[in-house]
Amino acid sequence: QQQVKQSPQSLIVQKGGISIINCAYENTAFDYFPWYQQFPGKGPALLIAIRPDVSEKKEGRFTISFNKSAKQFSLHIMDSQPGDSATYFCAASMFSGGYNKLIFGAGTRLAVHP
Amino acid sequence: NAGVTQTPKFQVLKTGQSMTLQCAQDMNHNSMYWYRQDPGMGLRLIYYSASEGTTDKGEVPNGYNVSRLNKREFSLRLESAAPSQTSVYFCASSAGQLYGYTFGSGTRLTVV
Numbered sequence: 001q002q003q004v005k006q007s008p009q010s011l012i013v014q015k016g017g018i019s020i021i022n023c024a025y026e027n028t029a030f031d032y033f034p035w036y037q038q039f040p041g042k043g044p045a046l047l048i049a050i051r052p053d054v055s056e057k058k059e060g061r062f063t064i065s066f067n068k069s070a071k072q073f074s075l076h077i078m079d080s081q082p083g084d085s086a087t088y089f090c091a092a093s094m095f096s097g098g099y100n101k102l103i104f105g106a107g108t109r110l111a112v113h114p
Numbered sequence: 115n116a117g118v119t120q121t122p123k124f125q126v127l128k129t130g131q132s133m134t135l136q137c138a139q140d141m142n143h144n145s146m147y148w149y150r151q152d153p154g155m156g157l158r159l160i161y162y163s164a165s166e167g168t169t170d171k172g173e174v175p176n177g178y179n180v181s182r183l184n185k186r187e188f189s190l191r192l193e194s195a196a197p198s199q200t201s202v203y204f205c206a207s208s209a210g211q212l213y214g215y216t217f218g219s220g221t222r223l224t225v226v
Contacts, residue, residue: 004156006156009154031211032211032212034214036214036215041219041220042219042220043118043204043206043217043218043219043220044157044204044215044217045217046214046215046216049212049214089156089157093211095211097164097170099145099162099164099170100145100208100210100211100215102147102159102215104156104157104158105156106154106155106156107154107156
């Protein structure tokens with residue numbers, strides 16, 4: 001069962017534009033929502049994360065917007081650059097069964113054209 | 115560079131062969147994980163180890179076994195490889211929820 005739904009599957013943005021990736025979750029027990037960035041041939045790397053008691057978190061050009069009532073969150077990449085071209089995964093986390101359980105979305109392949 | 119080290123990086127197996135994927139971390143993390151990544155399906159948890167000496171099944175454990183050899187090492191074994199196990203395998207470790215996961219660079223496995 002897919003507990004975290006991510007869209008779109010792929011995204012093409014012009015340099016300088018805004019990239020927006022959306023995610024929705026089902027389980028209200030999730031209490032931490034990270035985003036991971038993955039370049040070809042590499043493992044995913046933590047990009048930015050948010051807790052559900054905060055509606056927005058910004059780090060440089062990357063912003064997470066969080067809507068607890070709608071159970072949705074999104075990643076905005078401002079002033080997108082060709083170096084941002086990568087696959088982005090949203091995730092939802094909760095501490096369960098003695099470990100940090102992390103459920104990933106299916107991923108969005110972002111291409112930023114110069 | 116410190117982090118999570120996976121070996122091998124690439125492997126081709128014939129159906130029915132066995133192999134072990136190795137993973138080691140040098141960050142003193144308690145929790146370690148094995149994921150597989152398939153196109154359009156994100157990363158799915160195969161097995162995890164919350165601490166040294168414990169292992170548990172994740173979302174897609176069938177056809178796999180694991181060993182938490184010590185705090186540093188967590189191996190994944192395919193006893194009888196099948197074409198459906200063709201995938202990219204990632205090992206990860208974590209110091210806790212707020213610190214996220216640190217992933218290795220992956221093993222690309224092809225079963226023919």
